[in-house]
Amino acid sequence: MDQENRIVVLIDMDCFYCQVEEKLNPELKGKPIAVVQYNPWKGGGIIAVNYVARAMGVTRHMRGDEAKEKCPEIQLPSVPCLRGKADITKYRDAGKAVAKVLQRFTPLLERASIDEAYLDITTPVQQRLKTLNVNTITIDMLPNTFALGYDSIDEFVADVQNVGSDNIDFEYEHTKQLLVGAVIVSEIRAAVYNETGYQCSAGIAHNKILAKLVCGMNKPNKQTLLPKHCVNILYQSLSIKKVKHLGGKFGDSVCETLKISKMGELQKFTEKELQTKFDEKNGTWLYNIARGIDLEPVQAKFNPKSIGCCKQFRGKTALVDLESLRKWLKDLGDEIEERLENDALENNRTPRQMVVSFSTQQPNGRDVSSSRSYNFTAEDDLCGELFSKKALEMLLDSAEGVKPKEGEGNRLLKAPIKFLGISVGKFEEHSENKKTRKINYYFSGASCSKDVSSDKVITKSIINNDKTADKNEGKAHVFRKFFQNNDIPDNLQTDELYEKAETRQNGENMLESSLDKQESFFAKFLKTEFNKNTFDNHSKPVKIKEENRPTTPDCNIVNIGEASNDTEYSGSTIDMEINKSISLFEDDPVDIDRVGNMRQLLNKSKLLEEAFDETEQEELQVECKSVDVQDNEQVQISETFKCPECGKTVSVNMLDTHADYHFALKLREEERVMKRKEVVDKIKDKEMNRNQETKATKTRQEEAVAKNDGVSIANYFTKIDGSVPTETCSECGKRVPLEKFAEHLDFHEAQKLSRELNNRSSNSVIQGNSVKRKRKSTSPVKKPKVPCKSIDLFFR
DNA sequence: CATGGTCGTGAC
């Protein structure tokens, strides 16, 4: 393949956090807003600014208060705070929803961050070129599109279309493909907007670096393409530091050692020269990128490779005692646990490793950071308790931590901790039917299927020929199963099915019953297949009814995941439905309630899958047929389809149970969000009380300090010995200074609530029934009054 | 005291 001439797209959401806030609170639309984090301190730190506010001079790097000065009417929605940390769950979920839309257009999608993704659409472009005559492209197919190096997009279109004429000396073929790419990207962006309500910008070029570069040149809600022959025009004035990978120290060193500042100047150096001044690899990379060449492939990657959370403790907030260290590790561990549980359900995987990272302030004032890793064993119960326990062990073992002195009370750490983080990774897949993966072309036309294990993408086109009859019979079977009726003719047309699904979707109350929701799910599935077919020469472009296209960024296409407040289902337990569905899906009843922990659950399902694979293989052999394909290869057909929700290949006879499974997942997610909100409020309430209490305590401290001057706050901490009145905590058995006792109790309260949150959101909760909880002990955690000697060594 | 919390990657 011609790596230099791929069609690569970067999709970047415009001021994403702001858009999420605007969607959640439509009142904010059209007003200047900025999303802040931790607002108590000078209005909070701004992490996103919408374009109304930008026009008034508000930028990142500003505090909320400064923004108010620049723009008094600005609204400052805040990132929610949970367990004392910023909680970006809602933005993560929103980002995932967008990525799922993008994923329909190509399997070659690489999520680069919460709000950015690279797409390699080389194949879709080539497919489209089979039916689309470039000369018929008009600018109404390219809304909000710019071509770098051209004053307007029509000049560019005219250039491509009049290529026979004199004044052009660029590679017509590749530039033509960029133009078609831009048409497709228009459709992609329209789909994102229609289905999520979010606007984005895009860059279209022959590689990732350039796509990223031009994406930012016209914003918001615009797309920019970069023809090959315009790279030098761009580079002439482009600062080196604007290029990805050159924004930091490396870029500085390039500018300094070469005494240049613009990208264009890089071309003056030979590859050898660059390799001498930097190293071989970087030299070659610089040489290439100076000529607009970047060979880095777009990797098919949807899920993150690691899941982590961390927090800084700046200035006075640095952790100096064991108790606060424990508390924060617990909070971090709990967050990991929560996210891991959802990840396991969604992605069928568990991590094999955890890493704790931290930084401490040295006596000389310098910060040193380090990290320690731990590989889970088969017996480990992957819960927050384990994470925090292991993290603490590794921290104290690492010798950075702390130092010895006498026991009892809340002892000081040797060095203040400025940063704490826990992350888990090295995931182990529990993927089903690896062996039965089939090239899916259940629906006529090109379709792509990703082989997870090899990361290769297989694309096949097939001819519509006489043998489609069999496939249509199969289709009818599937649809019938889904609609649970028989009014579908055997020789159905996909268009008709689409209409059918759509009228049902629009004509009836979607909240009535679960059956309706399944239909909606399937309607969505149909649309998915239609979008895929837009790349194919045998099918028409995707139909989106005009009245369905929102005029405001609000999404009015029914979204199963968000729209419902189905009381029927929240009455019965959603988790029960999930269990049922999972059990069905795995063709063997697994009672999740009786499974002790996540790992056991997944191990069990893995075993089942393997056993299942064997039997399914045989069945499939019987069902398999073969047809001629364009390139005369023989390809196996099985009665499978690729689920648009999870991308997994699912056998047709499992289709409805598979859909049930997703449906239940969505309901569970809804439930999770609701419960979460409920408990989050409780935790917040507690935290507020705790803060007030802390404030009062501090004031008392300060008064004390003021009275006997010379007594520092730091001193206060060392005084936890016999001279301070203490109370023994019934929860943890520790002696706590009387002054801090109320706060300490609140801490336990918050822990309990936090536990409740996790249990209710992810463990099976069946009221009036016996539910085995994940954690063995709900009773007070036994902590040794006197820590073991090895740990003791690190305290002073 | 002050972009913070997440991610990924490559070098050693």
Added chain:
DNA sequence: GTCACGAC
């Protein structure tokens, strides 16, 4: 396995 770096 650790760490610094880069990007959002």
